[in-house]
Amino acid sequence: MIRFFKKKQVPKFWQEHLDKVQNSQKYANFENIRFVAIDTETTGFDYENDRILCIGAVAIKNNKILVSDSFEIYLKQEVFNKETVKIHGIRKNGNEAKLSEEEAIIKFIEYLDDAVIVAHHTAFDVNMINQALKRLKVGPLESKQLDTNYIHKKIAKTDTYKKIFSLDELCEIYNVQMHDRHTALGDALITAYLFLKQTSKYKKSNVLNLFDLINTNYHLIK
């Protein structure tokens, strides 16, 4: 009776998400893991009231960014904050083809598959997505998560645990060129570059292993 009730409540896309993440066989071998660098542009920083405008993502596998495996989607807006338009340039009725929040989130979850999420200030992006999932009566995301900020702290080994690095600062440190800053896919790509450089530096003094990397996220251990 309870099972029947549960099955009816959980939409297909969400059940698949849970299954994929829980049953994935890939996490043990680093070269087989599909990482997805993500970035969201939002109307603001209030989890309750602000909304996602755009999600950009690009996959990384075996030390390569796969351009063909990328994701870029714009969302229709009910909430609109003209202050942030200055940053991300997405207007309420801009020219980009837009989907409803539900369609967009479902597409994103499907794209995500069993990938490990990589982002800069991952907690923010994941929270925004979780809020959207909540409105669909599901969530939160089950995906494993990494944050370029925390990976950096592990590599740098300096006494910087209190400092939060901005994406710009990390680009400076790792010599990553900043193109298309403040577009979701542009920032996702920059994050992907950072991740490539970080993992190759990390490799020098550590064995590259997903679970050790995840342990760098002491703020968002999953």
Added chain:
Amino acid sequence: MKNTIAERIYDFLKNFPPFDVLDKDQLFKIASNVKVTYVEKDNFVFKQEESPHEHFYVVKDGAIGLYRGMDNEQILVDICDEGDIFGLRPLIQNDLYLMSAKANEESVLYAVSVEILKEIIETNDKVKKFLIASFSSNIKTPYAKGTNGQLFANIEILQTSNTSFTEIQSAEFTKNPVTTLKTSTIKEAAQIMSSKRVGSILIVEKNNPIGIITDKDLRSKIATGMVSIDESVTKIMSSPVKTYKQKITVAEAQISMIKNKITHLCITKDGTPNSKLIGVLSEHDIVVMHGNNPSLLIKKVNRAKDVNALKYIREKTSNLLLGYIEQNIPIIFISKIISEINEAITIKAIELSIEEMDKQPPVKFGWLALGSQGRKEQLLMTDQDNALVFEDVAPEKYQPTKQYFLQLAKKVTEKLNIVGFEYCPANMMASNPNWCLSLSEWKNQFSHWIKSPSEDAIMMCTIFFDYNLVFGDKKLVYGMSDSIYESIKSFEIFLNFLGRNALRNPPPIGFFRQFLVENDGAHKDHFDIKSRAMMPLVDAARLLTLSHQIKDKNNTISRFKKLTKIEPQNKDLYLSCIDSFRILLQFRTQQGLKNNDTGRYVDLNNLSKFEKLKLKGCFKPIKDVQELLNIRYNLAQMM
């Protein structure tokens, strides 16, 4: 779905060959399938003898060194920087990597799927040619059959289309030309020509042109009584005719006329002789069209009354040269035309000078152009290098004779200087008593150089052996050539010295940003195209032709052409030397015109990726021909 990343990659790749010649869709497909990868400094992308990856690589940022391992040593073969491709050949030829690729600094690479490229190669000929060209500089046997001639086929990419010169305008031809049938007699044809007041008549069959009769034919074949005027027109017509499409440019028309030694071209509907005749284009039409016409310039030279007229004509010639280079007219034709004009100017300068002298030359003499002028490879205005030979005279007459010719030479060199050929700083001119000699003096001089080949003597030989008679008596020059070969025969080791000289300047292996990549890893920031790339080829060609006792071949390209026949086993190498030399000559001329100098020193900062690639392609044949000299003359022992 929109893909900002793919768009960025597209924007990057489209600047570099071969991606620059791809269709938008093709390139976008490649860009959307790129895998981006990062290599830390000193890490390998791949190693020699490894099986090929599924991708080849384009350097996005950083620098990748290509190394070949030999006897436990890693030899740097090339450095790839932004936009360079590497690791492609093994994928296409199903071979192992011949080199290791190591990051010389941290690098970001675009990995491109070879499968997509293979599809494109099938349909895009330009890409195919580019790849053949880029492989040939790296593969084991670069002169394998089938790649020749295509080595630099991608040069057409360079072609600039926006130029204001008349040469690339469509030539305006005479429409509805006067025609007659092949059943007509010569008399009938001549009557039509005179009643219509034209200098030529086309013979047609079913509206297709089959032959042409010009005034000249009537003069040379009828007026002389060779053929009767009652004979058929087919007896004297020139046939077949050269036919072209309507859109023929002035330059194409000129080249065709010069090449085929004809004065009229037929314009037909589809450009073949088997279609309807719609017009005729004569040399005269072209002369009318613009004044920068080579044959017109030569005529003007011949009519010139003073040196200022010559100066004006030489300036016009520079315009002509600029137009030709911009349109990518084959450099062989260009150098032929420019040399013709330069020679005509020199001849006129000599004639004007003789008129100024009190009396005619006392004995026969010859005026010789030396060095690049002698080889007819001088397109830009550089210094004059010349010499004079006069007939042997009785001892008591020697001084007055020599004084006469020195005085004459002084006048000639003055005139050439006014025209724009500056005095030779080393005074290698006929006005120098050392280079204004009687035939026996020249013979002694050559014999002395050959038998005591000091460094100076060898240098003199490289200049004086490339002489070309511009004016005067041929027999004197034959006498000089014979004496050179006789002396060499009795002192063959001279060739080894000449060979050593030819190897003075090994070519660099490539470029890296504003640096030359040298064999020894040293870097320089400017490139002396003359001494590092052109002279090695010139020297090699001279040495090889001297060793085979070939006379009358004083031009580098024709020397190599002759060598392909004498040494068929090295044909491929010599052909690639010809290709390289053409590219270099054209390149230097372009540089010189652009910077208004001799084009000798190339500023690497101003070279486009494509230009660097093109130059780099020239280095390999130079290296190989030097290797051949090295082995043939055992030069390693001498050095």
